[in-house]
Amino acid sequence: MSHHLVEVAVQGPWSLGMSRAFWEGFTPFRLPQHAGDALRASFLTEGEWRRAEVSVTQRGATAVLELSGPGDLELAAAQVCRFLALDVDGRSWPGVGARDPVIAAAQAELPGLRPCGFYSPYEAAAWGVLSQRISMVQAARLKAGLLRDGVFPSPWELRSLDLDLPGRKPEYLRAVAEAALDGLLDGVTLRAMKPAAAVLAVQQIKGLGPFGAELVVLRGANAPDAVPHNEARLTDEVAHRYGRPLAEVSEAWRPYRTWAAVHLRVLRERRLGGAMAAVGG
Numbered sequence: 550m551s552h553h554l555v556e557v558a559v560q561g562p563w564s565l566g567m568s569r570a571f572w573e574g575f576t577p578f579r580l581p582q583h584a585g586d587a588l589r590a591s592f593l594t595e596g597e598w599r600r601a602e603v604s605v606t607q608r609g610a611t612a613v614l615e616l617s618g619p620g621d622l623e624l625a626a627a628q629v630c631r632f633l634a635l636d637v638d639g640r641s642w643p644g645v646g647a648r649d650p651v652i653a654a655a656q657a658e659l660p661g662l663r664p665c666g667f668y669s670p671y672e673a674a675a676w677g678v679l680s681q682r683i684s685m686v687q688a689a690r691l692k693a694g695l696l697r698d699g700v701f702p703s704p705w706e707l708r709s710l711d712l713d714l715p716g717r718k719p720e721y722l723r724a725v726a727e728a729a730l731d732g733l734l735d736g737v738t739l740r741a742m743k744p745a746a747a748v749l750a751v752q753q754i755k756g757l758g759p760f761g762a763e764l765v766v767l768r769g770a771n772a773p774d775a776v777p778h779n780e781a782r783l784t785d786e787v788a789h790r791y792g793r794p795l796a797e798v799s800e801a802w803r804p805y806r807t808w809a810a811v812h813l814r815v816l817r818e819r820r821l822g823g824a825m826a827a828v829g830g
Contacts, residue, residue, distance in 0.1 A: 550617060550618065550619060551617065551618065551619065551622055552615070552616065552617045552622075553614075553615075553616045553617070553622035553623070553625075553626065554613070554614070554615055554616075555613075555614040555616070555623075555626045556611050556612070556613055556614075557611065557612040557613075557614065557630060557635050558610060558611055559610050559611065559612050559635050559639075560610075560637075560638045560639055560640050561637075561638060561639025561640040561641070561642050561643075562639055562642060562643065562656075562660065562661045563607075563610070563612075563635070563639065563661050563663055564607075564660060564661025564662065565586070565588060565605060565606065565607035565612070566586070566607075566661075567659060567660065567661045567662045567663075568588065568633060568661075568662065568663055568665050569588045571662060571664070571665055571815070572588070572665040586606060586607075587604045587605060587606045588604070588605040588606075588633075589602070589603070589604050589605075590602075590603050590605075590629075590668075591603075591698075591699050591700050592625075592628070592632075592668040592669075592700065593668065593669070593672075593700060593701065593703055594618070594620050594621060594624055594625045594628060595624070595628055595669045595671070595735065595736055596624070596735070597620045597621060597624065598703035598704060598705065599618060599619055599620035600618055600619070600620075600698075600700055601616055601617070601618035601620060601622065601625040601628075602616065602617045602618060603615065603616050603625070603626075603629050605629065605633065612630075612633075612635050614626050614629055614630075616629070628668070628669065628736065631666070631736055631740070631770070631771050632665060632666045632667065632668055632669075632771055633663065633665055634663035634664055634665065634666070634771055634773065634808075635663070637663070637773045639663065639805075639808075641804070641805075642656075642805050642808065643656065645801065645802055645805055645808075645809060648801045649798070649801045649802065649809075651790050651791060651798075651813075652801075652802065652809050652812065655809075655812035655813060655815075655816055656812070658816065658819075659812055659815060659816075662811075662812065662815070663808070664768070664771065664773075664807060664808055664811040666767075666768045666769060666770070666771035667768055667769045668701075669734070669736055669769060670729075670734040670735070670736050670739055670751075670765045670766070670769030670770050671704060671725065671726075671728075671729040671734045671769070672701050672769065673764050673765045673768055673769025673770075674725045674728070674729070674734055674751070674754065674757060674761065674764075674765045674769065675692075675701065675707070675722060675725050676688070676692065676764070677756075677757055677760070677761030677762075677764050677765060678718055678721040678722050678725060678756050678757070678761070679691050679692050679714075679718065679722075681716075681718070681721075681756075681761075682716070683715075691714060691718075695707075695710075704725075704726035704727070704729040704730045705726070705730070707722055707723070707725070707726040708722075708723045708726035708727060708730075717756065718756075720755070720756070721755055721756025721757075722756075724754055724755035724756055725754060725756065725757075728754045733750070733751070733753075733754060734751070734754075734765065734769070736769065736770045736771075739751070739765070739766055739769070739770035739772070740770045740771075740772055744766055744767070744772050744774070744775035745775075747766045747770065747772070748762045748763055748765075748766050748775075749762075751765045751766060759778070759779045760779040760780070763775075763777050763778065763779055763780070767807050767810075771807075772807060773804065773805055773806075773807050773808055774803060774804040774805055774806045774807060775806055775807050776795065776796070776799045776806050776807075776810065777807075777810055780810070780814075782814060782817060783795065783810050783813060783814055783817075785817075786813045786814065786816070786817040787799075787813065789817075790813070
C-alpha cells in the first residue's frame with residue numbers, strides 16, 4: 550500500500566463544501582457521508598482498475614489530495630481532479646454570470662460549485678444501462694447490489710459476473726465492460742475530443758443511446774463545455790427561467806455550458822423541493 554500527497558492550485562471559484570454537498574445528494578453514485586470537512590472517496594483507478602482511496606481538503610485556493618492504494622497514485626490524483634472538476638480553469642466562469650443574470654443568480658445561490666462527475670466514464674456508462682426504463686432510486690438499488698467493498702466492480706469482474714438484472718441489462722453491462730477494456734471509455738481520450746464527436750463514439754457501445762452517451766461524456770469524462778440535448782428536465786427549467794430555447798440561451802454560457810446546465814438542474818431540484826443534486830440520471 551502506497552501513499553501520495555498532492556496539492557492542486559485551483560483556478561477560479563471553488564468550494565469543497567459545496568462540492569461535497571452536491572455529491573452527497575448525487576443519486577447515481579452518492580458519496581458516503583463522513584464526519585469532518587474532508588471529502589473522502591474510494592474508486593477504481595481508470596485503466597489499472599485498482600482500488601484507490603482519497604481524502605480531499607481545501608486550503609484557500611489549494612486542494613490537498615491524500616491518496617492511498619496499491620496502484621499508480623499519480624494517475625489516481627489526475628482522475629480525482631477530473632471528477633471534481635479541479636482540472637478546469639474556472640477564472641472566466643464569473644464572466645458567464647456577468648452576461649446572463651439567470652446564471653449570476655445560480656452562482657450566487659451555489660457559490661463555488663463545480664460539477665462532480667462519476668468516477669470514470671466506465672461507471673457513468675454502467676449507470677446509463679442500469680437506469681434505463683426504471684427510476685433512479687430503483688437503479689441505485691441495482692448498483693448497490695453490484696458493489697464490492699463499496700467500490701464498483703472492475704470491467705474484468707463485471708463481464709464475468711452472473712448478473713441477475715431485468716431485461717437486457719446484463720448484456721449491455723458486459724458490452725460496457727468490454728468497451729472499457731478496449732479503451733473506448735477512457736476519460737482522457739473522451740475529454741480530448743470535441744463533445745459531439747465523443748458522444749457519437751460512445752453511442753457505438755451496445756445499450757447506450759443518445760441520453761446515456763451524453764451522460765458518459767458530460768458527467769463521466771466531466772467535459773466542462775457541452776449542451777445536454779437529451780435532458781428534458783434541463784429543457785423545462787430553461788423554458789421556466791428564460792422563456793426561450795436551450796440552444797439559444799446556452800451560447801452565452803461558453804466555455805462552461807455543462808457547468809451552467811448543472812447549476813440550473815440543481816436550482817430546479819431546489820425549486821421543486823428535491824435533493825440538492827438529484828442530477829445525472
